[in-house]
Amino acid sequence: MAGTQDASSSSSAPSLHVVVFPWLAFGHMIPFLELSKRLARRGHAVTFVSTPRNAARLSAVPPELSARVRVATLELPAVEGLPDGAESTADVPPEKVGLLKAAFDGLAAPFAALVTAGLSGRGGGEADGFERRPDWIILDFAQNWVLPIAEELKIACAMFLIFPAALLAFVGTKQSNEAHPRRTTEDYMAPPPWVPFPSTLSYRRHEAEAIAAVFRPNASGVSDMDRLWQLLHRPSCRLVIDRSCPEAEPRLFSLLTDLFAKPVVPAGLLLPGDAADDEAQPGSGDQPFEAAARWLDEQPRRSVVYVALGSEAPVTAGNIRELAAGLELSGARFLWALRAPRGEPAAALLPGGFERRVAGRGVVVAGWVPQVRVLAHAAVGAFLTHCGWGSTVESLFGFGLPLVMLPFVSDQGLIARAMAARGVGVEVPRDDGGGGSFRGADVAAAVRRVMAGEEGDEMARRARELRDVVGDRVRQERYVDELVELLQRYKSAHWV
Incomplete structure (x- = not known):
């Protein structure tokens, strides 16, 4: 990859031993693993911590990095009500994610034992860096129990946030929320008062109702x-690292550094590599894709809308029917990676005769699709997406594709507002009075706007320009270099 360093070209500073510990969701684990690989390419030892089933489902570490990246597994404790074998958010319905967090909290003692033991094991020698005390623990949002462990062992901590800086700006500090309490749904529908410049930091009503819930205790307590x-807010969390960059989100990093009184720094976007890199991602053995790939090869350049709403968006059967109606009505060519709601067969959710009526111009794949491979294909001209940050990074910043945007939860609405403001996509209208429902006719209109006419051409041009600036691979790798310099500088800061 352009700009990537290896051990021979890294700085003369001593190599680091970094423990990397993501939350149990593939949308978190995959970026954490990407960061791990980039640190390893720069000569640092990385211990990636997860549970056995998740470790088995993640893509393999490249052979050239196997001496520097090791995977340590911790057995997830049983929690009443959590299904047997559930080790990630992909294994449970949304209402049981709180129970998964409760089980995750049960990893505190095993994690402490793992770190205290020095993490010796595979690879063996001092040369690979694993037999010494870790210099850093890079953790996710959920492990509020890690900092006391790290403080006792005097190991520096950093938080790595896989969502855009915009979400952290919207959330704000605890003190800012106490000074400006948000008590009603409407309070979440306006930009926060601690952002001193005009912004798109606001939610629609149905999104606001969902975001308000994360401020309330869940089943984990x-x-x-x-x-x-x-x-x-603990001094021992010395850095906040975000999967973003100032080119993607202007003005936010300096604001957040001031707001949280500690460095909030970019890791860069951790852009995917070659299109073949995702052939071994979670679920890649579930469904054959080659028939759809052959169809895609036969389509004209930039003529196909790729449709995918992520693996965990709360998509209902009604959403699928309206989306199908919209794709049919749009007249556009499309490739749809359809993930049905849990326990429901995908084909049964489509309108009767749908696949027959769209035959030749539309393909539905009910299972796993190699997303990076599809987004890189010359036939794909736009992406109908839920606006997850990972999907936005891959499609817009990685490949310059304009967006048809259908956000559901979390940061997705903020991302959709920001991308619409930059003129690189169209958001499908929703009925805020009806719980965020949408109509097929509105899906069709949004697809036509992005795929046809002068407006579509202009959005495509802006998307390519944004890719050229934000997706510059050399600059993106430089953010990782700068992050390593900060990790070297802050690892031995005075303990408070």
Whole structure:
């Protein structure tokens, strides 16, 4: 990859031993693993911590990095009500994610034992860096119990946030929320008062109702916001690292550094590599893709809308029917990676005769699709997406594709507002009075706007320009270099 360093070209500073510990969701684990690989390419030893089943489902570490990246697994404790074998958010319905967090909290003692033991094991020698005490623990938003362990062992901590800086700016500090309490749904529908410049930081009503819930305790007994704030406000969390960059999100990093009184720094976007890199991602053995790939090869350049709403968006059967109606009505060519709601066969959710009526111009794949491979294909001209940050990074910043945007939860609405403001996509209208429902006719209109006419051409041009600036691979790798310099500088800071 352009700009990537290896051990021979890294700085003369001593190599680091970094423990990397993501939350149990593939949207978190995959970026954490990407960061791990980039640190390893620069000569540092990385211990990636997860549970056995998740470790088995993640893509393999490249052979050239196997001496520097090791995977340590911790057995997830049983929790009443959590299904047997559930080790990630992909294994449970949304209403049981709080129970998964409760089980995750049970990893505190095993994690402490793992770190205290020096993490000796595979690879063996001092040369690979694993037999010495870790210099850093890079953790996710959920492990509010890691900092006391790290403080006792005098190991520096950093938080790595896989969502855009915009979400952290919207959340704000605990003190800013106490000074400006948000008590009603409407309070979440306006930009926060601690952002001193005009912004798109606001939610639609149905999104606001969902975001308000993360401020309330869940089945783990703790709210997600309290977990985050407990980490952010302790001095032993020395850095906040975000999967973003100033080119993607102007003005926010300096604002957040001032707001949280500690460095909030970019890791860069951790852009995917070659299109073949995702052939071994989670679920890649579930469904054959080659028939759809052959169809895609036969389509004209930039003529196909790729449709994918992520693996965990709360998509209902009604959403699928309206989306199908919109794709049919649009007249556009499309490739749809359809993930049905849990326990429902995908084909049964489509309108009767749908696949027959769209035959030749539309393909539905009910299972895993190699997303990076599809986004890189010359036939793909736009992406109908839920606006997850990972999907936005891959499609817009990685390949310059304009967006048809259908956000559901979390940071997705903020991302959709920001991308619409930059003129690189169109958001499908929603009925805020009806819980965020949408109509097929509105899907069709949004697809036509992005795929046809002068407006579509202009959005495509802006998307390519944004890719050229934000997706510059050399600059993106330089953010990782700068992050390593900060890790070297802050690892031995005075303990408070």
